[in-house]
Amino acid sequence: MKQMSRKAFMLMLTDDSGEVSPVRLDVGQVNSDNAIIVLDEYNDTCWVWIGRNVNMPTRMHALRMARGIQKSGYKIGVTTIGLASSKIVEMMEKDDTDPDIASAIVSFRRVLDDKWSFDDKFLAFKKDAGTGTSMEPIAGAPTMKAVPEPEPQLTAETLYEEPAREAARPAAPPTPPPTPKSIISVADKKVAYLMLAVSNNTDLFYTEKIERDGDTGLKIEVPGVMVLEATVKGTQLSISPSDFGGSQEALKIKSDFSEMVKYL
Numbered sequence: 001m002k003q004m005s006r007k008a009f010m011l012m013l014t015d016d017s018g019e020v021s022p023v024r025l026d027v028g029q030v031n032s033d034n035a036i037i038v039l040d041e042y043n044d045t046c047w048v049w050i051g052r053n054v055n056m057p058t059r060m061h062a063l064r065m066a067r068g069i070q071k072s073g074y075k076i077g078v079t080t081i082g083l084a085s086s087k088i089v090e091m092m093e094k095d096d097t098d099p100d101i102a103s104a105i106v107s108f109r110r111v112l113d114d115k116w117s118f119d120d121k122f123l124a125f126k127k128d129a130g131t132g133t134s135m136e137p138i139a140g141a142p143t144m145k146a147v148p149e150p151e152p153q154l155t156a157e158t159l160y161e162e163p164a165r166e167a168a169r170p171a172a173p174p175t176p177p178p179t180p181k182s183i184i185s186v187a188d189k190k191v192a193y194l195m196l197a198v199s200n201n202t203d204l205f206y207t208e209k210i211e212r213d214g215d216t217g218l219k220i221e222v223p224g225v226m227v228l229e230a231t232v233k234g235t236q237l238s239i240s241p242s243d244f245g246g247s248q249e250a251l252k253i254k255s256d257f258s259e260m261v262k263y264l
Contacts, residue, residue, distance in 0.1 A: 008041040008125065009041050009082075009119070009125050010039065010111075010123075010124040011025070011039040011074060011076065011122060011123060012024070012025045012029060012036060012037070012038050012124075013037040013039075014034060014035065014037075015035040015037065015058055015061060015065060016035075016058070017057075017058060018058065018061045020062075020065050022074075022076060022121075023122065024118065024122060024124070025038070025118075025122075025124040026112075027113045030049050030051075030112065031051055032052045032054075032093060033053045034054070035050050035051065035054045035059060035061075035062035036048070036049040037049075037062065037065065037069060038111075038112070039069065039073070039074060039081045039082030040082070040111060041082060042111075042126075043087075043111065045085055045088070046069065046070040047089050047108050048063060048089065049091050049105075049108065050063070050090075050091065050092045050093060051093050052092075055221075056206040056208060056221045057206060060206055066090070067088065069082065070082070070084075070085045070088045076120050077120045079119075079120065081123065089104050091104050091108060093105075187233075187235050187236055187237045188232070189261075190237040190261050190264065191218065191232065191237060193260040194218075194237075194257050195207070195218075195220075197253050197256040197257040198222065198253055200256060201249065201253045202222050202249070204222070204223060205221065205222045205223075206223075207219065207220050207221075208221075212229070215233050216232060217229060217230050217232050222253075225247055225249045225250055226244050226247065226249075226253070227245070228240070
């Protein structure tokens with residue numbers, strides 16, 4: 001059961017190169033260079049902001065950490081903040097043209113843009129906000145038991161009426177046969193071979209779905225080796241940069257990929 005705080009708190013955390021640490025709550029931190037996690041006990045929400053300039057490893061680490069912190073909270077001194085938040089809102093600044101993401105960003109900034117007081121240096125609270133939410137159960141308090149509604153009594157009339165009612169109902173239309181799966185295109189096969197060539201030649205890589213001018217594809221980053229964008233354009237696969245970055249490791253990945261697709 002979720003415990004009621006002595007008062008509600010907000011806590012801002014930054015993820016910098018894989019290290020999560022608390023900072024004082026400040027809407028100015030929500031910029032293109034930062035990955036931010038905010039535990040919001042006022043709205044029972046874990047907010048996750050990823051600026052458009054944040055590199056892929058930090059981005060993936062921040063998202064993974066936020067999902068864990070949403071469930072277990074974060075401890076400051078003797079206080080655990082945001083334990084088992086019921087909602088998590090992930091906001092990628094690069095996707096701010098999406099109406100849902102744009103709306104979430106506006107709500108997030110509005111939540112932060114207030115006057116805050118602080119406990120233990122980092123725990124932000126509103127002096128006039130009272131002591132928590134009365135709707136939250138206090139640990140150890142008794143819970144109300146739901147009383148089941150009595151089941152309807154069956155009579156001789158209902159036993160005869162039900163079959164007749166069933167017979168009067170129109171027959172359901174037959175279930176259409178399942179449609180065959182779409183044929184995998186040559187471009188899709190090339191994407192699969194590209195991922196295989198990358199995984200065969202590196203121990204760590206990151207992928208991200210992208211959209212460019214209406215075409216979908218993947219962004220693939222091998223830390224210290226290459227960053228590729230592979231975009232499906234109809235039946236063709238466009239890879240940028242075409243030399244895979246030019247390093248020896250990248251050229252080995254390109255060579256393996258070229259061998260795999262040679263007979264498609």
